[in-house]
Amino acid sequence: MTCTLHILYIEDHPASRKVMELILTDIMGFETVTMLDTTENLSQQIEQLVPPISLVFTDLNINPIDGYSVCRILRSHEAYRTIPIVGVTASLSPTEMRRMKDVGFSGVITKPLNHSTFPMTVQRLLSGEVVWED
């Protein structure tokens, strides 16, 4: 399966980046996956990306700007207003989920990623569904 959609993943943990990259490219066949390892100068960084971005994953526990602010900043850009922005986190509580919903996330994916259900979740997100029960 080859897919030309451009996916962005913001994550500072190298192993987690590698896992995501392997799943998205080797297993799911996405060709353009951009990884950002810091949220420093986020606005400048995303302006350099090749549009259009179809899906954004962002770690919640990231510095210097946390995932919630990342989502808020992205949502303020025209190109990111409607695309799915998905939080990736290893610690998930309903309070965090409610906060994610409030800042405009489309869903959440928990670490460790389950590589067998993950492709299905991505399909649902791309079709415009929200995913809060992963």
Place this chain on the structure above:
Amino acid sequence: MSVENTTITPNSLPELTWNPLTWWKWWITPRQVERNKKFYERNTRALIVIIFGVFLSYLLSSISTGVLVGYELITGGAIGIFGIAIVATVRGFYRISSWILALVFLMLAFTGLYSSGYWAPNGVGMMLTILPVIILVLESDRAKIFFACLVPIIFTLTAFHQESTGFTSIFGENYSFSNPTGATIFFMVLMLILIGAGYYFIAEFRAQQAELRDLINTLEQRVADRTDELHKAKDLAEQANQTKSQFLANMSHELRTPLNAILNFSAFVADGVMGPVNPDQEDMLRQSISSGNHLLALINDVLDITKIEAGLMDLFIQPVDMIETLHAVESVGKGLVKNKDITLDVDIADDLPITYGDKRRLRQVFLNVLSNAIKFTPEGCVSIHAKASATTICVEIRDTGIGIAPQDQAMVFESFKQAKHDSIPEAIGTGLGMPISKHFVESHKGKIWLESEVGKGTTFFVELPVLTEAEADQITMNIEEQI
């Protein structure tokens, strides 16, 4: 936990001011009698002093003139009534006795005026009649003293006036400073004592007001202190909970993040994504994955039960399609029975209503029950049966496994307890699945129970009420309040 701010409202206290203009209302509406008991007692004592002063003035005037000036009868009556008042006071009928004493006082005052012969349409006489009444009735303490002082001043001025003009004195024909009548002495002494009694009364009144004020201040101070202490304790508890909550979130993050790499990299290699692996290597990787998954399950369970026991477990409410949820559980179950001699029967009614709740947690409940059923069934059948009534969704998960002995059945839902099963080697785990499930079912206002027979199998029943969004939100609001 919330501490209500406690303040004393003025309405919760007895009236502090003894207002002679309104005090008779106490008699008409006998409210707060018990609270005012001490108050009445003090007023009565003040009146006793006044009446005693009246009698003393009678006595002095009689002795000094050697004549009982014609009001022996009334004096006797007054003594009788005074006695009744004292008895009433001793018995605790303060209101009655204060009334009687007030009447006696007025009666004596009028009697004195009559019998001394100047009860007449005479300006000064009228004023002297009215003044004691004014003194009693006036609200202001200063005015009381002022009017009380006026009485002897008027007497003195009148006496001087009479002496210098030769007019008939209000004290009678024979009046002069060198030859005072009994009535004059009576009134002089009476008024002096009245002033003294006024002071006494005012002092008492002030004292009791100060006492009450002190009492209120002390009470308010105590309430403020306690409220302060409670606030501090609450802050501390909240802080501790916050720390615990933060710690759990951190642990969850720190423990699960490495597993992301461990489990997924092992799977990629085992699946041959990274190139061919020989069967031995694959077997080892599969065992790594299986152990990693087991570790993940343990971490999840321990974190869950810790949150539950700390009262920090929250729910994320969204619409739950129970049919979809149970089919997702079924598909996991199919994976679990793949390598076992077990058939998985699923019968899910297609009219299960949409309910509101935490989708992940409800799925976790059914997964726990189902995986246990499969785990403890060496061979045979495991079935999921779901049906709905008007207000509830009932799910039965039945197995033909080893069953649970009656003495172990209650233990199933207790934390950290697991019956020993020598015959089931894979029956290892935290033993936390069922207590966690019970918590989630009950936090959704449902019930979970089991029926079992050793050697025949076990059936778990989960009964969940169909919740509206508002009802489900109420659950999280209650949880948030506890947190």
